[in-house]
Amino acid sequence: MQIKLILPKMTLRILISASFMILVLDWFRQLFDSTGIALLVPQAVERLSEERRMAFTGDIDDVICGDDHFTSRVLEVSVSSLR
Numbered sequence: 888m889q890i891k892l893i894l895p896k897m898t899l900r901i902l903i904s905a906s907f908m909i910l911v912l913d914w915f916r917q918l919f920d921s922t923g924i925a926l927l928v929p930q931a932v933e934r935l936s937e938e939r940r941m942a943f944t945g946d947i948d949d950v951i952c953g954d955d956h957f958t959s960r961v962l963e964v965s966v967s968s969l970r
Contacts, residue, residue: 902927905953
């Protein structure tokens with residue numbers, strides 16, 4: 888039996904920097920594409936530093952991350968755009 892998800896169309900921008908998620912991202916790409924979710928996948932070596940993470944501030948709605956540096960500075964600047 889196959890389950891069909893009926894999700895509303897939306898435009899969300901999600902930053903994915905979790906290496907474990909990036910490895911299997913193709914498994915989920917059709918779901919993201921069908922729901923209008925745009926993915927931002929930076930080239931990261933294990934984690935994003937505060938400076939690299941700050942580069943995405945204001946450009947994203949959500950984050951799937953591993954152990955990126957979510958410092959107080961990053962959170963203060965991101966709080967208005969993250970959902």
